[in-house]
Amino acid sequence: MTEKREYGDDYPDKTLYIPGPTEVREDVIEAMSEPMFGHRMDRMTDLYTTVVEDTKEFLGTDNDVVVLTASGTEFWEASTLNLVDENILVATCGSFSERHANVAERLGKNVDRLEYDWGRAVKPEDIRETLETSDTDYDVVACVMNESSTGVRNPIEEIGDVVAEYPDTYFVVDAVSSLGGDYVDIDEHNVDVIFASSQKAFAMPPGLAICAVSDEAYERELETDSASWYGGFQRTIDYYDRKGQTHSTPAIPIMLAYRKQMKHMLDEGHEARDERHHEMAEYTREWARDHFGMFPEEGYESQTVSCIENTQGIDVAGTIETVSEKYDFAFSNGYGSQLGEKTFRIGHMGEHDVESIEALTDAIEDVADL
Ligand SMILES: Cc1ncc(COP(=O)(O)O)c(C=O)c1O
Known part of the structure; x- marks a missing residue:
């Protein structure tokens, strides 16, 4: 007990x-101490559309961006529910990538692991060989960009280029501890879903998860029976398109901090x-x-x-x-x-x-x- x-x-x-x-900048901490306002007010639309569009600009992506009250863990779950009907291949090389595989198993999916010893990196040629030789049609290939338990940075650009050769397979990247501090050209390398947590290289307080979603991944969700409610790409993106807001009440103070910090990030470039x-x-x-x-x-x-x-x-x-x-x-x-x-x-x-x-x-x- x-x-x-x-x-x-x-x-x-x-x-x-x-x-x-x-570390979080002082003025970003201070941005959180504003009087509260309603999440359906115009002010919220101003805040959320600023946050989303500034993030797209910073990441240099044309994909949709979702900023959700959650931590990155939410998108292990949501990306699996949204994109995987049956089979997912998870490259495991440490504790967090292993947890990604565990989450998918818990959700009832058929999970194949491409296992590496801790400290080793995932190799694009192994992904290629698995996709070429396996009898299984994978809905998703998942790979962690930065395995925080071992300090390994996987070559997700090259892995994305391999997965691009398989149009029915979606590429999901856990970039929780690297996005914002290690640039990746998302659109160029076929990254369908990439997500991060606000408390890592974005240098914001914890409490928000950031996810960029390709048009193909958005469309794919229509075909899966298991799509997530809270982290559904359709629900979150459609709500943004219609109202410029989030589908449920967000952590407004952290969004205010996000806005402030993202301006600093854009200033730096x-x-x-x-x-x-x-x-x-x-x-x-x-x-x-x-x-x-x-x-x-x-x-x-x-x-x-x-x-x-x-x-x-x-x-x-x-x-x-x-x-x-x-x-x-x-x-x-x-x-x-x-x-x-x-x-x-x-x-x-x-x-x-x-x-x-x-x-x-x-x-x-x-x-x-x-
Ligand atoms: C690579 C990686 N993935 C996922 C997570 C889980 O992130 P969160 O605790 O923000 O949900 C972490 C946390 O450290 C991580 O380092």
Whole structure:
């Protein structure tokens, strides 16, 4: 039985270097404290249409964009219900991609896994071979773009190009911890559905899920019996087209924060944002290789979350705790019992820059006596 632990008023603020939530700008936090208004008022239409159209512009996509009160998890479920009649192929290479497969199983779909050891990346040629040789007709191929548990960035552009050769198979990408910090040309690479959570590289508070949906995926939903109500592409997109609003009451304060932050993201532009993330990732990898090693297969390291192999056998949990106490910086241990002490993870996403990441690596060097 869980017992109540009264929430207090005096927690020290920690700078977040975990793989999300990440740091949120002060004016974005402040944007949430406006008096409430109704979700059917014109003001809501102004807010939601701004949020949706600005997101399309930032992502550089002509596909429809849905911003829903939920976390990214919603779109594991909704994309499966909306697009999969029977068969889905999920490439699994870590905890989150495995969970995607579990969700689809729970929904009663026939799930085939293309399994990789943790730390390895999904290869387009394996996807091609599976699609070419399998007797199963897959409704969906699903792949995580950034496997947050292992710090692997999968080559979803090349995988999308392979899936494009199979017009009856839809390509679903979990980009929860990378979209907004690692640019992908959605339209060019046949990505039918790509989704993210607001608290990761978008650097917003948690509570909204962002999803871009191709016209083909929208049409496909008409043919499936199991389409989701809450995350149905038709319901969400049609409601937007008719009214410029969401089908049910959204988390208005977080939408206000979203609007503010998306303006910052547009001011920076996706190319500059991508480049800044690239620089942070390069810096972190270089530091990691000087002192430890990188966990992911070489050439597939994430641009937003570095998973560092603890080759020195430092006390990961102890280091995290002392860095937190002494510097008020929070970073993460490895994922689950398998990687807990063998790796640690630094989230270099959102509004961080090389300088702020250097402050963390200096702190780790001090505490772990590197
Ligand atoms: C790759 C990936 N997919 C899905 C999720 C689930 O996202 P959420 O907790 O926002 O629903 C996470 C969360 O960390 C993730 O990293």
